[in-house]
Amino acid sequence: MKKLINAPEHVVAEALEGMAFAHADLIRVNRDPDFIARADAPVRGKVALVSGGGSGHEPMHGGFVGRGMLDAACPGAVFTSPTPDQMLEATKAVDGGVGVLHIVKNYTGDVLNFEMAADLAREEGIDVHAVVIDDDVAVKDSLYTAGRRGVGATVLAEKICGGMAEAGAPVDHVVDLCRAVNGAARSMGLALTPCTVPHAGKPSFDLAEDEMEFGIGIHGEPGRRRMKLEPADRIAEMLMEPILEDLPFRRGDDILLFVNGMGGTPLIELYVVYRAAEAIAAKHGLAVSCRLVGSYMTSLDMAGVSITALRLDDTMRKGWDAPVITPALRWGG
Amino acid sequence: MKKLINAPEHVVAEALEGMAFAHADLIRVNRDPDFIARADAPVRGKVALVSGGGSGHEPMHGGFVGRGMLDAACPGAVFTSPTPDQMLEATKAVDGGVGVLHIVKNYTGDVLNFEMAADLAREEGIDVHAVVIDDDVAVKDSLYTAGRRGVGATVLAEKICGGMAEAGAPVDHVVDLCRAVNGAARSMGLALTPCTVPHAGKPSFDLAEDEMEFGIGIHGEPGRRRMKLEPADRIAEMLMEPILEDLPFRRGDDILLFVNGMGGTPLIELYVVYRAAEAIAAKHGLAVSCRLVGSYMTSLDMAGVSITALRLDDTMRKGWDAPVITPALRWGG
Amino acid sequence: MARDATALALWLRHANAMFANEQAALNALDAAIGDGDHGANLARGFAKVVTKLDEATQATPAALFKLAGMTLIGTVGGASGPLYGTFFLEAAKAAGDAATLDDAALAACLRAGLAGVRARGKAEPGDKTMVDALIPAIAVLDGGGSLAKAAEAARDGAEATKPIVARKGRASYLGERAIGHVDPGATSSAMLLACLAEAS
Amino acid sequence: MARDATALALWLRHANAMFANEQAALNALDAAIGDGDHGANLARGFAKVVTKLDEATQATPAALFKLAGMTLIGTVGGASGPLYGTFFLEAAKAAGDAATLDDAALAACLRAGLAGVRARGKAEPGDKTMVDALIPAIAVLDGGGSLAKAAEAARDGAEATKPIVARKGRASYLGERAIGHVDPGATSSAMLLACLAEAS
Ligand SMILES: Nc1ncnc2c1ncn2[C@@H]1O[C@H](COP(=O)(O)OP(=O)(O)O)[C@@H](O)[C@H]1O
Ligand SMILES: Nc1ncnc2c1ncn2[C@@H]1O[C@H](COP(=O)(O)OP(=O)(O)O)[C@@H](O)[C@H]1O
Ligand SMILES: [Mg+2]
Ligand SMILES: [Mg+2]
Ligand SMILES: [Mg+2]
Numbered sequence A, B: 001m002k003k004l005i006n007a008p009e010h011v012v013a014e015a016l017e018g019m020a021f022a023h024a025d026l027i028r029v030n031r032d033p034d035f036i037a038r039a040d041a042p043v044r045g046k047v048a049l050v051s052g053g054g055s056g057h058e059p060m061h062g063g064f065v066g067r068g069m070l071d072a073a074c075p076g077a078v079f080t081s082p083t084p085d086q087m088l089e090a091t092k093a094v095d096g097g098v099g100v101l102h103i104v105k106n107y108t109g110d111v112l113n114f115e116m117a118a119d120l121a122r123e124e125g126i127d128v129h130a131v132v133i134d135d136d137v138a139v140k141d142s143l144y145t146a147g148r149r150g151v152g153a154t155v156l157a158e159k160i161c162g163g164m165a166e167a168g169a170p171v172d173h174v175v176d177l178c179r180a181v182n183g184a185a186r187s188m189g190l191a192l193t194p195c196t197v198p199h200a201g202k203p204s205f206d207l208a209e210d211e212m213e214f215g216i217g218i219h220g221e222p223g224r225r226r227m228k229l230e231p232a233d234r235i236a237e238m239l240m241e242p243i244l245e246d247l248p249f250r251r252g253d254d255i256l257l258f259v260n261g262m263g264g265t266p267l268i269e270l271y272v273v274y275r276a277a278e279a280i281a282a283k284h285g286l287a288v289s290c291r292l293v294g295s296y297m298t299s300l301d302m303a304g305v306s307i308t309a310l311r312l313d314d315t316m317r318k319g320w321d322a323p324v325i326t327p328a329l330r331w332g333g
Numbered sequence C, D: 001m002a003r004d005a006t007a008l009a010l011w012l013r014h015a016n017a018m019f020a021n022e023q024a025a026l027n028a029l030d031a032a033i034g035d036g037d038h039g040a041n042l043a044r045g046f047a048k049v050v051t052k053l054d055e056a057t058q059a060t061p062a063a064l065f066k067l068a069g070m071t072l073i074g075t076v077g078g079a080s081g082p083l084y085g086t087f088f089l090e091a092a093k094a095a096g097d098a099a100t101l102d103d104a105a106l107a108a109c110l111r112a113g114l115a116g117v118r119a120r121g122k123a124e125p126g127d128k129t130m131v132d133a134l135i136p137a138i139a140v141l142d143g144g145g146s147l148a149k150a151a152e153a154a155r156d157g158a159e160a161t162k163p164i165v166a167r168k169g170r171a172s173y174l175g176e177r178a179i180g181h182v183d184p185g186a187t188s189s190a191m192l193l194a195c196l197a198e199a200s
C-alpha cells in the first residue's frame, strides 16, 4: 500500500486538521465529535444543510461546506458511516432556527445513523427534515435490495439546495427541491482499478490489466459486472444509455451533466469522457446548460469515472448558478 | 495501461474539445494551431499572459485561462513542448496592445520554442517579454545543467501576475513581479508511483512496493534518489527542509504554502501532508498567510506530492487575493 | 436466577473479548458480501463499552443497557451501530427500574431489543441479516428454553443465512453473488447470545 | 556537383524514411537519458515535411530549406524542433537566391545551420548534444572532405558522446547517470548527414 499517511487510524483526524489549517477562512473543524461547519455558523434565519458519510470520498462532503452549500458535514471513519452524536452536534451547531435538512446518501448505515440523529435533534426542539439520495442506476431499485445507492446527485443536491437556502428559501421549499433533484437525477459509474482502504492495506478487489468493473458504487465494492476495457467513447455510451433510459430523459430536456473522477483518474481523461458524454446528450436531443467536470465524489485512489445527468427546471438552474464559496466548489460573488 | 482514452494520438485534441464544451463561458479553444484563450480576449489595454507546455499536467495551463490569470495557454503533445506557431497565434489572439508576458517553465524545449515565438511576435510588432520559471530545488542549478526545472512556482506566478495584470499593472511591473515570484519561490516533489504516458503504454520507471522516488520533475523522469517509503510527516519534512534552506526562508517571513498532488493522489492524503507542512513552517517561525491544496500541476496518473513555498510581499499577496475566474481556480468577484 | 447490573456487565465484557478475538473473522465475512468492517466496527464499540464500565458501576440493568446502547451508537457507525445500539436501548426500556432481572425479565428485554432492531432496520426473516439469528433465539426463550438453547438457535439461524440472497444492507447489491456466504451480522448476534449464555 | 531544389528534396525524403525506420531506436536512446520522444518527434516532423514537398515543388534550395525549417518548427516541438528548424532556416538564408548549390555552397549552408543551432541552443562541444555530431562533420567539409566523410565524422562524433555527462537538455538532470548512453540528438544529426551523403 502506497499512501501519504502516517497511520491508517490517524488519516481522518489528520486530514481534518489539514483542512482546518488550509481553509480557516471558510470552515471550522470540531473534534470529538468530528464535524466541519461553515465559519459563520449558525446563520440565523437560514435553513441549514447537514450531510455526512464515510471518509475517503473527498472533497465530499467537507469540501462542500461554506456559503451557498452545506452548513455542516460529518465525516465517519474511511467508508464507514458517521455516528448520530456527530450529526446531532453538527445539527445543533448550525441550526439557524428555521429548520435543518439532512441530506443522506442511501446506504443502510448512513440512513439509520441519520435517522437516530434526527430523532435526537427533534427531541431537542430542532425542526429536522431528511432527504435520502438514491440516484445510482447500477443498483436495481426493488423491494429486494436496500435500494439504489446515493452517488453523484448528492453533490448536485447539496449545491442546488444550498444555493436556494442561502437565498432565503423556507425549509419546505428546500426539502421539496432536494427531493425533486434526487427524482430527476441519475448516475452510473465504473472503475479501472480498485481502491485501497488504509486499514485493509490491500486493494478492495482484483481486476486484470485489460478489465474494468462496471456499475461500481463509491466504497470499493465490486460492481454489476466485470468486462473488457473499452475506449472512452464507448465507456461514455455504456454509462449514458442506462442513465438516459432510466428517468427517462426526453428530447428537449435541459440538463446538467456531471462527469466525476473517482480519485485516481487524471483530469485530462475526464475531459475526454466529458466530450463524449456531451456529444451523446446532444445526439439524444438534450440541451446541456450546466456542467461539472472533476473529482468531486471519490473512492480514495480508485481510477474510474461516473456520470450524472439531472433534468433541470428553473429553480434548480437558479440554485446551481447561485454563488458558492467552499473549499472545493467556488463561483459567483 | 488503463486509461479513459480512445487512442493515444487523440488524447490532447479530445480533451481540448471536452474543455471547450465544459467551459464555454470562460474559454475559447482554437484548433490548429492549438491554444486556449479567455473567452473575452483580447482585453484592450491589459497586459496579456501566455503560458504553455506539454500536456499531461492538467489543470495546468489550460485550466488557468480566464479573468485574473492567463490570457492564453498552448498545450503540446503529452510531455512535449508546444511549437512556436501555437505560441505566436496565441500571443496575437490575446495581445491587448500594452505588452504580452510569456511565462515559461525552464525546460530546454519550452524555452527554445517560446524564444522563437517571441522573436516572431516581435517581428509583428508585439511587445513580448518572457520570464523563465526555475524553482525546483531537486536540480542543482549550475553551469553544468540546463538549470532548475520550473514546477509549482509556475502556478503561483500565473495567478499573482494575472491578478495584477487584471488590475491594470503596466507590463514592466508584471514582468518584474513574475521574476520576483520566481526568485522567492522554491519547490520539491516526490513520487510514490511512476506515470504512464499514453503513447508509451507502460510506466515511466519502476518502483518497488516499498519505495518512493525523491526529487522528481513533472515529466515522469526519475528523481534525485530512490528511497524507502516514509510516513507523511517525515515526507513533508524531507520536502520542506531543502526548500526552506535554499532561499533561505527566515523566521518572520510571511509565506504562501502550496501542497500539490501529482494526479493519482487522493485529496485526503494531500490534507494529511498539508497539516505536516504547515506545522513545519510554524516550527521555523514562518507565518503562512496564503494556502493552496490540490492537484494543480500533475504528471498524468502519478501518485505523489510536491510542496512549494513562496516568500510573500504586499504586491504578491494582493495579486494572490485578487479575483480569479478560470476552470480550475476561482475566487473573488 | 436473578442478575444484577454487575452480573450483566460480565456479558458485555465477554462480548468485548469475543469481538476482539473474532474481529478478523467477522471482517472477512463482511469482506465477502459487504465492505469488510463489521468486526472492526464491533471491536471498536465494545472496547469503548468496557472502558465506560471500568469508569463507573451502573446501578441497574436498565442503566447498564442504556450505557451500552448509547456507547455503541456513538462509536460503531455503519449499519450495525444503530441496530445494536437500538437493541440495548430498547432492552433498557423493558428493564424498567428493576434492580435485578430474572429469566423472564431478561427474555422480555431481549424480545424488546429484537423488536427495536426490526423497527429500525425493517428487515424481515430471511433477508439475511442479524434478525435471522435473533428471531429463533427469542423464539426459544418464548417457549421456555434456556439461554444456552437460545444461543444455539441463534448459531443455527446464522448458519441458515448462507444459502440465501440478501435483501437488506450492502449485501443486497450483490444479488445471487451473496449466496454461499454467512451473514456477518447474524454471526455477531449469535456470538453476542453465546456470551450471554456463558455469563449467566 | 550542382544540386537544384529537386535534387535536395531527395535528401529530406531519405531523412523521412530513415526517421520512420529508426523512430523506435531513437526513442529508446532518448528514454535512457531523456523522455523517450526524440524518434517520435522527428518522425512526425519529417513526415509533415514530405507531405508539403508532395503538395508543391520548391523553386530554389532556399525555398526548400525554409519550408523544411518552418515545418519542423511547427510540428516537432521539444528541444529538437526549434534546433533542427533553426538549422534549416539558417541554411536557407545562406543559400540566398541561387538556383543550385555546388559543394562549397552546400557546405556554407550546413555551416550556417550549425551556427544557428549553436546560437539558439548555446551548447558547447562536449555538452553531449547534436552539436557534437555536427561540428566534426562541418570541420571535414571545411577541410575539403566529401559529404560521405563528413557523415562518417558525424557518426564518430555521436559515438563519442557515450562516455560523457550532459550539460544541456533533459539529460543534464541525470548527472553521472547519463554516462554510457549515446546522445539521441547527436545520433539523429549523424543520420541526417548520412542521408545527405546518400542523396548527393
Ligand atoms: N436493515 C437491516 N436490518 C437488520 N440488520 C441489518 C440491516 N442492514 C444490515 N444489517 C446487518 O448489518 C451487518 C453489517 O454491519 P456493518 O458491516 O457493521 O455495517 P456496514 O454494512 O454499514 O458496513 C449485516 O451483516 C447485517 O446483518
Ligand atoms: N541546448 C541544446 N543545444 C543543442 N542540442 C540540444 C540542446 N538541448 C537538447 N539538445 C538535443 O536535443 C535532443 C533531445 O531532443 P528531443 O527529445 O526531441 O526533445 P526533448 O528533450 O524536449 O524531449 C538531445 O538529445 C540533444 O541532442
Ligand atoms: Mg461499513
Ligand atoms: Mg520531449
Ligand atoms: Mg460492513
Ligand SMILES: [Mg+2]
Pocket: D030, D034, D035, D036, D037, D038, D078
Ligand atoms: Mg525527448
